[in-house]
Amino acid sequence: MHRFLRRNAAGYLFLSPWLIGFFFLALGPILASLYLSFTRYDMVTAPVWDGLGNYQYMFQYDRRFYKALQVTFLFVALSVPLRLAMALGVAMLLDKGLRTIGLYRAIFYLPSLLGASIAIALLWREMFGLNGVVNGVLALFGIEGIGWITSPDTSIYTIVILAMWQFGSPMLIFLAGLRGIPRDLYEAAEIDGTPPWRRFTRITLPMLAPVIFFNLVLQTIEAFKTFTSAFIISNGTGAPADSLLFYTVYLFNEAFKFFRMGYASALAWVLLIIIAAFTALAFATSKYWVHYENERD
Amino acid sequence: MTLTRRRLLGTIGAATAATALPGLPALAQERSIRHFWWGNPTRDKNTFAVIEIFQGNHPEITVSGETIGWGDYWTKMATQTAGGNMADVVQMDHGFINEYVSRGALRSMDDLVGDKIDVSHYDEGANAVGTIDGSLYGISIGATSQAIPYNKKVFEAAGVEFDPLSWTTDEFADACAKITESTGGEVTGSEDLSLYIENFEVWVRAAGNEMYTEDGKIGCTPEDVASYWAFWKELRDAGVIEGKDQTVILDKGMAELGIVKGNTAATFRYANQVGAVQALMVDPVGVAMVPQRPGMGYGHFVLPSMFLSITRDVGDLDAAALYINDWINDPESIVALGLDRGIPPSQTGREALAPSLNETETAVVEYFGAIQPKIGPRPTAKPKGAGEVRDAFMRIGTEVVLGNMSPEDAAAQFTGDAEAILFRANR
Numbered sequence: 001m002h003r004f005l006r007r008n009a010a011g012y013l014f015l016s017p018w019l020i021g022f023f024f025l026a027l028g029p030i031l032a033s034l035y036l037s038f039t040r041y042d043m044v045t046a047p048v049w050d051g052l053g054n055y056q057y058m059f060q061y062d063r064r065f066y067k068a069l070q071v072t073f074l075f076v077a078l079s080v081p082l083r084l085a086m087a088l089g090v091a092m093l094l095d096k097g098l099r100t101i102g103l104y105r106a107i108f109y110l111p112s113l114l115g116a117s118i119a120i121a122l123l124w125r126e127m128f129g130l131n132g133v134v135n136g137v138l139a140l141f142g143i144e145g146i147g148w149i150t151s152p153d154t155s156i157y158t159i160v161i162l163a164m165w166q167f168g169s170p171m172l173i174f175l176a177g178l179r180g181i182p183r184d185l186y187e188a189a190e191i192d193g194t195p196p197w198r199r200f201t202r203i204t205l206p207m208l209a210p211v212i213f214f215n216l217v218l219q220t221i222e223a224f225k226t227f228t229s230a231f232i233i234s235n236g237t238g239a240p241a242d243s244l245l246f247y248t249v250y251l252f253n254e255a256f257k258f259f260r261m262g263y264a265s266a267l268a269w270v271l272l273i274i275i276a277a278f279t280a281l282a283f284a285t286s287k288y289w290v291h292y293e294n295e296r297d
Numbered sequence: 298m299t300l301t302r303r304r305l306l307g308t309i310g311a312a313t314a315a316t317a318l319p320g321l322p323a324l325a326q327e328r329s330i331r332h333f334w335w336g337n338p339t340r341d342k343n344t345f346a347v348i349e350i351f352q353g354n355h356p357e358i359t360v361s362g363e364t365i366g367w368g369d370y371w372t373k374m375a376t377q378t379a380g381g382n383m384a385d386v387v388q389m390d391h392g393f394i395n396e397y398v399s400r401g402a403l404r405s406m407d408d409l410v411g412d413k414i415d416v417s418h419y420d421e422g423a424n425a426v427g428t429i430d431g432s433l434y435g436i437s438i439g440a441t442s443q444a445i446p447y448n449k450k451v452f453e454a455a456g457v458e459f460d461p462l463s464w465t466t467d468e469f470a471d472a473c474a475k476i477t478e479s480t481g482g483e484v485t486g487s488e489d490l491s492l493y494i495e496n497f498e499v500w501v502r503a504a505g506n507e508m509y510t511e512d513g514k515i516g517c518t519p520e521d522v523a524s525y526w527a528f529w530k531e532l533r534d535a536g537v538i539e540g541k542d543q544t545v546i547l548d549k550g551m552a553e554l555g556i557v558k559g560n561t562a563a564t565f566r567y568a569n570q571v572g573a574v575q576a577l578m579v580d581p582v583g584v585a586m587v588p589q590r591p592g593m594g595y596g597h598f599v600l601p602s603m604f605l606s607i608t609r610d611v612g613d614l615d616a617a618a619l620y621i622n623d624w625i626n627d628p629e630s631i632v633a634l635g636l637d638r639g640i641p642p643s644q645t646g647r648e649a650l651a652p653s654l655n656e657t658e659t660a661v662v663e664y665f666g667a668i669q670p671k672i673g674p675r676p677t678a679k680p681k682g683a684g685e686v687r688d689a690f691m692r693i694g695t696e697v698v699l700g701n702m703s704p705e706d707a708a709a710q711f712t713g714d715a716e717a718i719l720f721r722a723n724r
Contacts (some may be wrong), residue, residue: 043379044400061717130542147542152699235368237688240545241695256375258685258722259400 037266042259054266065267067242068250075156075246076223079163083223084215087167091174092204105172112168120162121232125149128158149233152243159229159244170215177211178204209290217282224275227252247271329359330616333377333384334603335370337551339573339637346633351623358616368548371684378402383608385617389435391426391600392679392687398429399681404607405432406618413618415626423642426678427604435604436621439569439639442599442668443499443587444661445487446571447563448556450580455479455562461585462667466528469588473537476562486537487563488555489544491529491698494690496565499587500525502673503596513680513723515715522708526697530704545695552577568661569602569639575657582657584664586671595671602639640665682722686715 012019037054041047058065090108094101114120127133128148135145148154181204189199205212227248230238237253238245251271255264334344341364348360363384365373371393377383378397389397397403410416410433416424419437427435447461455476459468473486490496498508500521507516532538539561546553551570555561557577566574568584575582589595605621607614623630628649631641636658641647647662654662693711696702702710 042400043375044402130540150542150545152695152701235547236372237547237692239547239692239695241699241701242692256372256379259375259396261379 033265033268036262037269039262040260041262041265043261044259047262050262054263055270057263058266058270064242064245064250068238068245068247071156071238071243071245072224072226072247075160075163075226076220078157078160079226080216080219080223082160082164083167083219084170084212086164087170087215088174088208088212090167091171091178094171094175095178105175108171109168112166116166116228118228118232121229124158124162124229125233150240152241155233155240155243159226159233162229163223163226170219173211173215174208177208181207206291210292213282213286213290217279220278220282221275224271224278327359328357328613328616329361330386330611330613330620331361331363331384332386332620333363333374334388335367336364337366337570337573337637339576339635340364343634343637347624347630350627350630350633351620354623354627355616355619358613358619360620366548366550381610383610385608385611385613386620387606387608389427389604389606391604392683394427394435394604394606395429395678396681396684397606398434402609403434404609404611405434406436406607407432409607409614409618413615414622418626418643418645420642420644423601426601426675427606429678435601435606436625437601437603437639437642438605438625438634439602439636440599440642440665441567441569441602441639442597442665442672443495444566444568444571444664445563445585445587446556446566446574446582447487447585448484448578448580449583451476451480451484451562452583459585461583461664462671464585464588466588466590470532470537473532474535477537482536484559485539485555485561486532487539488561488565489529489533489538489541489698490565491526491533491544492547492691492694493565494687495567496587497522497525497690498676499596500590501596502598502676503589503593505594507676509677509680509683509719511677513719515686515712515719517712519705519708519712522711523704526694526704526707530697533698541698541700544698547691556582567602567639568665569636571661572636572655572657584660586668594673595668597668597672598675599669599672600675601642636661680719680723682719685718685722689714689718 036047038049038051039047040050040053094104094108098104129135130145130147130150132148134148138145146154148158185203185207186199189203194202225248226246230244230246230249231252234240234244234249236249238249247267248271251264251267254260254267332344332348334340336344341362344364345362348362351360352358374383374387378400383402389403394403406414414436416436420440423437423440424433424435427433427437445461452472455472456479457472457475459472469487476484476486494508497517501508501517504521506518506521510516529538533541533544539555543555543560551557551573554564554574556564557574563585564574565587571582571584586595586597605624607617607621611617624634625631625643625646631646631649632653635650636654640662641650690711693702693707693714697704697707
């Protein structure tokens with residue numbers, strides 16, 4: 001014990017703000033929500049034990065729960081690959097050794113800082129509105145625009161585009177990863193006359209696999225949790241016709257609009273299990289496609 | 298210093314206590330209350346004026362006003378209710394008051410009435426809706442009824458002639474066609490009211506049904522819903538009402554309304570809001586009844602447009618009671634409030650207000666008087682879950698507006714869903 005402490009005390013000391021926050025601010029509410037998920041609780045009167053009632057209702061009767069899953073899965077499936085592709089693309093452009101790279105990095109990171117804000121969500125709503133900028137540009141080419149946000153067939157894509165635009169943090173991580181690839185690999189390939197596309201698929205991608213994996217896991221979790229943009233753009237309801245009923249939006253409404261904190265807690269736990277399952281799946285498949293350079297076999 | 302568990306917990310306890318302290322009156326002479334309402338630009342201005350007057354009369358009390366739009370109001374209210382930090386005085390709506398009373402979030406005012414709050418001059422039955430299980434929880438601060446505000450200039454230019462107090466749905470449809478045609482489609486006849494459950498309620502009552510039965514079940518029939526959505530579908534298909542892209546935006550702010558933006562010539566509002574619509578427009582606004590279907594009743598009813606309630610979390614009860622009492626009794630405050638929250642529910646209030654009314658407000662008061670003989674009995678209070686039924690109406694109605702569902706199928710789904718919602722909310 002004594003030796004353990006001596007070796008690791010500094011580490012735990014640096015971790016302590018997080019640990020204190022986790023044990024005193026997060027763990028309590030997490031356990032409370034697990035308990036509440038088995039109750040009916042309207043936030044004003046005391047919770048009433050309901051066993052598996054919430055979960056039974058959710059899986060057996062709740063059409064909107066399935067609708068919310070459908071919307072969220074579609075969003076994750078579209079936005080994560082697009083955002084990662086965008087991030088990798090921009091990172092590779094910036095990796096060309098520009099002198100003003102610091103400036104460009106900051107500029108490309110900016111949307112990630114702004115993107116989650118309410119102001120940008122409002123701006124998005126205006127841009128894709130019937131008389132918005134997007135339709136204005138389309139009109140220049142003689143294309144008659146539609147109400148992108150007010151049509152359930154297209155509304156989700158506006159949020160996918162918004163998510164794609166916030167590629168900053170995976171981009172920075174990719175950029176660091178790209179810097180870590182030894183230059184001599186490329187030089188050797190160039191001398192052998194390997195075309196650029198093959199250099200990308202045979203050197204860049206495999207060497208970057210651990211970073212891609214890291215970004216994939218992080219961004220998938222992030223995408224499942226998307227809330228602000230969908231909430232603001234759909235006026236908090238998931239409208240039109242529940243096409244923007246993201247899981248978190250549904251959860252929020254159940255909790256804070258309809259006073260069903262017990263049910264909302266159950267929804268939260270199901271989301272947690274879904275995210276955990278996807279993360280586990282990513283880890284399980286990773287051994288087939290992620291290779292770490294220092295793990296020689 | 299070693300950090301023991303006990304010491305750590307003690308520190309946290311002390312920190313918690315410290316943050317709780319500001320809730321107590323730190324300076325004994327400083328009394329303050331919070332008032333939270335949903336508003337619009339006109340209402341916010343008027344309400345802050347009333348707060349000024351109150352603070353002038355009672356310098357020892359500070360009132361902090363908090364305002365937000367209707368859409369976000371109930372979310373914020375629910376959050377504050379859960380957090381135990383509701384404002385001392387809140388604005389309540391007849392569709393929600395039952396919900397809050399049944400959850401114990403509001404405080405009965407029985408012990409204050411007659412002593413600290415004077416309502417002796419109120420009209421007979423004015424506080425009936427705010428009285429739940431024999432106790433007064435919401436003091437009516439204005440009476441109102443359904444109305445169709447319309448752009449007088451556009452109606453006249455299109456040559457529409459009608460009696461605003463007895464027009465029919467056929468005449469309404471004709472007017473929409475005429476306006477759309479005469480403006481070359483620049484201005485359509487009306488907003489598409491498919492998703493306004495408040496307007497639909499008039500339709501239901503005109504057919505002799507109620508939105509909700511006395512025992513809190515859904516009272517409108519699938520035929521009511523289907524015929525309503527079919528009526529608007531016909532106008533929509535003919536292109537004489539506002540397009541679907543505008544229609545499916547729910548609970549638009551007043552500045553976003555088609556009538557304000559000049560895209561359409563009419564909309565639905567409660568009569569008390571007509572003044573606020575006019576305030577955002579140049580063209581003169583008239584007030585008409587909701588058009589009646591030939592051979593059917595009017596379906597209108599009078600309701601308290603809003604209530605003042607004291608919450609469970611009230612701090613300074615005396616100050617809150619004093620504030621409410623001034624609201625409904627002080628002539629200066631009544632004038633400052635104007636008509637935006639409804640017609641004052643007492644003769645004294647109406648007399649105090651009369652000299653200060655502008656043209657639109659006078660028209661609203663006249664409208665309110667003129668519809669009295671055509672008004673049916675007040676419906677029973679809305680059951681718990683009514684707010685969610687409203688959401689379902691808009692959600693399923695959207696499918697009809699977008700052409701994804703027929704009015705009949707959608708109507709069957711709505712009544713089914715509404716039944717399930719009410720069952721779940723009241724079990």
